Each structure stands twice: as structure tokens, then as C-alpha cells.
Amino acid sequence: MEFEERRKILIDSLKVNRISDRVLDAMMRVPRHFFVPEELQDSAYIDLPLPIGHNQTISAPHMVAIMCELLEISKGMKILEVGSGSGYNAAVMAELVGDEGHIYTVERIPDLAYFAEKNLEKAGYRNVTVLQDDGSCGLTEHAPYERISVTSAAPDVPRPLIEQLAAEGIMVIPVGNDEQQLVVVRKDSEGNVSYKGWGAVIFVPLIGKYGY
Numbered sequence: 001m002e003f004e005e006r007r008k009i010l011i012d013s014l015k016v017n018r019i020s021d022r023v024l025d026a027m028m029r030v031p032r033h034f035f036v037p038e039e040l041q042d043s044a045y046i047d048l049p050l051p052i053g054h055n056q057t058i059s060a061p062h063m064v065a066i067m068c069e070l071l072e073i074s075k076g077m078k079i080l081e082v083g084s085g086s087g088y089n090a091a092v093m094a095e096l097v098g099d100e101g102h103i104y105t106v107e108r109i110p111d112l113a114y115f116a117e118k119n120l121e122k123a124g125y126r127n128v129t130v131l132q133d134d135g136s137c138g139l140t141e142h143a144p145y146e147r148i149s150v151t152s153a154a155p156d157v158p159r160p161l162i163e164q165l166a167a168e169g170i171m172v173i174p175v176g177n178d179e180q181q182l183v184v185v186r187k188d189s190e191g192n193v194s195y196k197g198w199g200a201v202i203f204v205p206l207i208g209k210y211g212y
């Protein structure tokens, strides 16, 4: 079966998670097999995380879908992602913000920052910038961000990320160690911050100044 056919079957299967057509359509446009190591391409359209080296993973498609849904992403937004990994989640968000938006994605491990950059380039994304750094401190150069997506689990929501979230912004972040919760952080127009747990998740740890 061709990759596109397999992708369609996978994306259809994600509908059980109550994902909007906008997010599903965006995921349909991203060739996930470009974002996994060559020897795992055959498994790219199975709803599982896959190893990408350095003990890290590309997140499972359902998790990418849920996080994008919770972020309520619109065209033209500026988004910070912490944890580029393969670049796949950044590509899905790049589809959602369109050419008028931009994704800044920070990766701690140099080889993976390079892997993400190459994958995004191969897939033709021009509205994503990959940077190699400790993303637990955020990325002050381009702050504030209308949305922040953290794809590794923090001990607590890092203070710099709260500061760099724009008014009326949303951040999604896994928090915890053995037991992790996906937390939706909202900042209102006056700068008040609220936190809401979505449910249990499993992510690799956020390593860094405001991580583990």
C-alpha cells in the first residue's frame, strides 16, 4: 500500500479522539514517513511513538493531534515548540498557521536539531525555524508567542515559558515524572494565568535549567 493510502487510514482512525477536520486535514498533508529514520518508514503510519535516536521519540500521531487540538491554532499565529525531535509536530503546526504564521522550535540535542531541520527542509516547510538550545528557558528573541507546545515532560511549568506566552495565549505542556498530566495553561487579556489538567500522558523528560 502507498504511504498516502496508509496515512488516510491512520488519520481516519484518529477521529475517535474527537479531533477537528482542520487538524486532521493538516496531518493528512504532512508526510510522516519523511520524519522517521529510513529503516522505520514502513511503520510511519502506525499510531505509535517511534525511536529517532538519542533515546528520544517522534510522538504518536494521536498525541500530536490532541495537542494541536488543545492549542486552538489559527492561521497567522507565532508558535514556540520546545522539543523539535523529528520536526513532525512542527510540520503539523506549520500547516495550521499557514504561510503567514511561523513556528520556532527549539531542540536540546544537536543531532536531533539537525535531523528536524533536514526533515522539514525535505518536506518543503519554509515557515519553521529550528534552533539548538535549552528550550526550558524559552526563546526570548521572538517572544511573546501566541501558542507554546512543549513536547517533553517538565517538573513544573517553567516560569520563562509563562512569561513568554502572549496575552490570550495557550500553552500545552506535560508535567510530572512517574505520573504525568498534560496541562493546558491559559493567559487572559490581563495576564492572569490558569491551569487545567487534560489527562494522563507519557513523554520523555524535559532536560535543562527549568527541567529535570
Ligand code: SAM
Binding pocket: 056, 057, 058, 059, 082, 083, 084, 085, 086, 087, 088, 089, 090, 106, 107, 108, 109, 112, 133, 134, 135, 136, 151, 152, 203, 204, 205, 206, 207, 208, 209, 211
Ligand atoms: N515534537 C517531536 C516530534 O514531533 O518528533 C517529539 C519530541 S520528543 C517526544 C521530545 C524532545 O524534547 C526530544 O527530542 C528531546 O531531546 C527534547 N528536549 C528535552 N529537553 C529539552 C530542552 N530543554 N530543550 C529543547 N528540547 C528538549
